[in-house]
Amino acid sequence: MKSIVLSSLSLLPCVLAQTVYLAGDSTMADTGGAATDGWGGYIADSLSIAISNEAIGGRSARSYTREGRFQAIADVLQEGDYVVIEFGHNDGGSLSTDNGRTDCSGSGDETCETVYNGVAETVLTFPKYLENASQLFLDKGAHVLISSQTPNNVWETGVYSYEPNRFVGYAQLAAEVAGVEYVDHGAYVASIYEVLGLDTVNAFYPSDHTHTSPAGAQVVADAFLKAVVCSGVGLSDVLTTTDFDGECL
Numbered sequence: 001m002k003s004i005v006l007s008s009l010s011l012l013p014c015v016l017a018q019t020v021y022l023a024g025d026s027t028m029a030d031t032g033g034a035a036t037d038g039w040g041g042y043i044a045d046s047l048s049i050a051i052s053n054e055a056i057g058g059r060s061a062r063s064y065t066r067e068g069r070f071q072a073i074a075d076v077l078q079e080g081d082y083v084v085i086e087f088g089h090n091d092g093g094s095l096s097t098d099n100g101r102t103d104c105s106g107s108g109d110e111t112c113e114t115v116y117n118g119v120a121e122t123v124l125t126f127p128k129y130l131e132n133a134s135q136l137f138l139d140k141g142a143h144v145l146i147s148s149q150t151p152n153n154v155w156e157t158g159v160y161s162y163e164p165n166r167f168v169g170y171a172q173l174a175a176e177v178a179g180v181e182y183v184d185h186g187a188y189v190a191s192i193y194e195v196l197g198l199d200t201v202n203a204f205y206p207s208d209h210t211h212t213s214p215a216g217a218q219v220v221a222d223a224f225l226k227a228v229v230c231s232g233v234g235l236s237d238v239l240t241t242t243d244f245d246g247e248c249l
């Protein structure tokens with residue numbers, strides 16, 4: 001009996017050491033109490049394990065890759081850790097005026113050649129960057145979850161409207177091709193925003209139609225957690241609550 005207790009105790013530090021890494025852009029990044037804030041840090045209170053929010057403003061799947069940020073997560077990842085990947089806001093645009101973030105158009109093996117900052121670069125499609133990162137993390141034994149990007153203010157015109165852009169579909173495709181889990185975060189945010197209504201949601205956007213106030217970030221984080229629970233993905237195993245308002249989509 002004693003040895004059973006001891007052996008289960010010796011497993012404990014292993015379990016407690018698990019971490020959720022977040023990879024994304026400004027809509028996920030911590031700003032440390034600015035007027036607008038990303039949603040990533042706001043899931044911390046609902047997790048039974050540590051969080052490491054590696055999201056950083058202005059990044060796309062491409063620039064996050066080129067800057068070695070996926071690699072930096074892979075370098076510290078332990079088997080059994082979680083990685084959430086959410087991009088899209090900075091992945092559009094045209095390579096003819098390359099800002100270092102735009103991906104090659106398409107959803108498969110297409111490549112584009114560019115010169116950015118004086119350096120020749122072969123640019124991949126959005127799904128390929130996510131598939132590549134997913135494989136890196138899978139090779140380390142991590143649980144990988146691709147999440148669709150947040151919507152811009154769905155009440156911007158005065159009438160509710162949510163039309164997911166192409167990176168939402170591409171995120172789902174990347175998850176399928178990579179064989180990792182997927183949540184449609186954008187759809188969950190939009191459905192909650194629809195119920196909250198114009199005045200409440202407009203107040204979440206103090207500076208533009210993309211970046212939320214801290215109160216908005218909390219709602220966007222809650223939408224992510226609801227999507228995780230409703231979709232039954234692995235991350236639901238490390239949540240401290242699985243109670244959320246409203247129906248699953």
Ligand SMILES: *[C@@H]1O[C@H](CO)[C@@H](O)[C@H](O)[C@H]1NC(C)=O
Pocket residue numbers: 065068070071124132133136
């Ligand atoms: C795949 O991902 C790794 C790690 O992020 C990166 O070093 C490598 O350049 C990527 N491959 C391509 C073709 O982008």
